[in-house]
Amino acid sequence: MASRLIRLALLLTLVAGCSAEQPAATPAFNSADVMFLQMALEQIAEGDQVAALTEARATDPALREISTELRTQWHEEDGTFRRWLLGWQQPLTAPDSADAHEGHGALHMLRPTDVTELKTANPFDRTAISLLLGHLGNCVETSRMEQTAGAYPPTRALATTLTTRRQSQIQRLLKLAAAS
């Protein structure tokens, strides 16, 4: 009995080992998937600076709550994005991202000066809401691009989830903006 179990376990291990290698022969991702993941990682890194500051400094508890939710979701999303890129043997940042920053791409990014401005902003909450709304608007554009152009089904599915998550946060931030 014991030996049969061991044999079965061994067999399962072998099967699992094979199946892990199996999909490698047919990579199902495309360049849009890679670009999306690289851009999304960068957007998380930028957005987290604003969200962290807002979580610590905002007067409105509803605004702090949104920031905490964003940071929690971003942390989890960040791990998934990295696993996919590493699994595909793709770089975590776009090789030409330095060039992109020089050109039009930089217009869409949060800049170090934005974080500096936020630190001294008065009223703080209004500036934080505007910065987060702008940044999340860009996040939605990135995930909607993946929904349209991506190939790897799990990545596309997650992009759909991200659009829903960011839209929900944008809706709440817009309501805070309208009420202020």
Next chain:
Amino acid sequence: MRRRFALPALTIAATAASLLVAVAPAAAHGYISSPPSRQANCASGAVANCGDIVYEPQSVEAPKGSTQCNGGGSRFAVLNDTSKAWPAAAAGQTVTFNWVLTARHSTSTWEYFIGGTLLASFNDGGAQPGATKSHTVSMKGFTGRQTVLARWNVADTNNAFYSCVDLNIGGGSTTTPTTPPTTAPTTAPPTTAPTTAPPASGTWKAGTTYQVGSVVTYNGISYRCRQAHTAIAGWEPPNVPALWQAV
């Protein structure tokens, strides 16, 4: 096994690299978040059935010089729909407009209009906006329900970004009825007490309950009531086609 993975992966990536430009996200840019613009009210869910604008309130981009809320053309035409129940934010004679920017285009001017009247113009002389942008604008004596058209004129392209903001100037905060006039009214719209009556001539009066078919005059024009309601400031007959039809 690992080698077999790497080769096709790279081939696919290389083949697809030429598609990079095609799938780059649309370059989108900015809108007014408070008082909420029409696209902000769509994106926040305050106004339903707006179409794709809910995903990109920042993308109302069109050639400069339009006086339409969508900047002209057919895209986002829902923003021009005056029969839609756009909420009007309560405002005084001085209003601060706050922009959300998703891209920092170098800017020539920011302009604010009511009808054909230029309320204010701010010249940035080609500078890039900072983290946020806001302008404080005088309403120049306009009162009641008004639509402010804001134009963000980009310095280095032919385009501008458009945002329309519905205001109830000098009145209480109010929303227009959401029930379409074609269906029989089942409930009366909310009866918020008016705080300020707009200066106007005629028999129409805030606080009055009107039945379907009631006829009033307002600034020399007669209107017939299309839906039973109790009037409030901001629901003047010319402002709410869902309630009043000119006769």
